[in-house]
Amino acid sequence: MSSYPSIAELLVPISYSIRETLRVIDQNAQGIAFVVNGQKKLCGVVTDGDIRRALLMGETLDESIEKIMIRQFTALPLSTPIDIIQSTISSSIRHIPLLDENGVPVDYASYTRAHRIPVMTPQLNGNELNYVTECLQTGWISSQGAFVKKFEKNFAAYTASSSALAVSNGTVAIHLALAALNIGPGDEVILPDITFAASINAVIYCGATPVLADVDKETWTISVDEIRKLISPKTKAIMPVHLYGHPCDMDPIMQIAKEHGFLVVEDCAEALGTLYKGKHVGTFGDAGTFSFFGNKTITTGEGGMIVFRDDKVHEFATVLRDHGMSKSRRYWHEHVGFNYRLTNLQAAIGVAQLERLDEFIQSKRNIAARYNSGLSSVEGVVLPPEKEWAFNGYWLYTFLIDQRFGVSRDELIDKMMKNGVETRPLFFPLHVMPPYTKYVKEAQKFPVSDWLSACGISLPSSVSIEAREQDEVLNAIHAIHQTRKLNVES
Secondary structure (H helix, E strand, O other), X not given: OOOOOOHHHHEEXXXXXXXXXXXXXXXXXXXXXXXXXXXXXXXXXXXXXXXXXXXXXXXXXXXXXHHOOEOOOOOEEOOOOHHHHHHHOOXXXXXXXXXXXXXXXXXXXXXXXXXXXXXXXXXXXXXXXXXXXXXXXXXXXXXXXXXXXXXXXXXXXXXXXXXXEEEXXXXXXXXXXXXXXXXXXXXXXEEEOOOOHHHHHHHHHOOOEEEEEOEOOOOOOEOHHHHHHHOOOOEEEEOOEOHHHOOOOHHHHHHHHHHHOOEEEEEOOOXXXXXXXXXXXXXXXXXXXXXXXXXXXXXXXXXXXEEEOOHHHHHHHHHHHEOOEOOOOOOOEOOOOOEOOOOHHHHHHHHHHHOOHHHHHHHHHHHHHHHHHHHOOOOOEEOOOOOOOEEOOXXXXXXXXXXXXXXXXXXXXXXXXXXXXXXXXXXXOHHHOHHHHHHOOOOOOOHHHHHHHXXXXXXXXXXXXOHHHHHHHHHHHHHHHHHHHHHHHO
């Protein structure tokens, strides 16, 4: 089913008042209405901007829309070739009614129906094709090959780690890190209630028990106070998740771990390029895990990486990754292991992506700065955090809206899609989803994660997004907010 409104949702009879027309514009989220006469012929158009200007000039909401509608407008016959329609659409003509032989609007064309701004797309115009071609030409396409080692070496250097281990995806990176650290049945792992399900699933894979903690209102990451409340004799590890590119407050987390002898496994799937007090995330705890899924800051299609503090744990993880097979005795299996290897083809893409990581991070920060500037004055908008000790990698630009905005988060997502803009809600809290409700402690509440989940929305954040496209996103948000405000006030 199309997410765009039908032509019927853009039509208003000439007998409508400004108030009634404003309600139609609010509902269709297109910022425009087509005015038709008694014979259903198009006789005018009116935008939300036309209405605001009319009200400023002293018109009342009960005045007829006929008085302020624009009679000189662009319309085209329904039979007009698509290339002519597309060439007619511009920044000033964003909606074109398409008329039948009687002048009745039966369809419309718009910029957003021909162009959609996605939340995230990879940028693969560096050396990716060259390196993949080298793999094909040499025949090294599986998990053996020079690019796997090069990717690991370059990644370790970028994060200032002693070594790095490439794996098949970000979820198995967490699982393998936990397994290599001997976390299993009888152990508890404290992790945040707001995170992607891979974090908790990996704990369950190991047979350990996940313990859910509410998150901090300012950073949206795991609450240090909640960690302290949830410590038990079975606690073995803490899993901080650096959410949406913002780091957790690692100093107090590491202090708790030191006091109690806990392990720390950092989930950095969304935080490549993120720094805490100048140091790359993933390098504070016993292990740090990363994801290279197609929507991440750099991608290998699917893929992941682990960095370990202890070289012996790294070596053990390497054996587990490769079926638990001895490095010195071929086909001799010392452990029950996994096939979690990354292919040379994927690593070749990763090497090329890593070459441009600093460029990508700067683009992400520029994108965030433009969104921040455009949203800072909007009533009811809470901008994403960046604490004084944080360098936010802004994997996804995510902000919050409250009741002052006038439109709910889910309604905003729907209206943005009608404007050709793809958005994403913030993750559901783990504690509300069926597989994880049994891990909620008696009388435990999660007010911050509930609030964030209900109010959070992510905007298009691809490194390839153009400033013009960002402005279109911002203009859509402003128009939705202002139209609803006018409608409510009327």
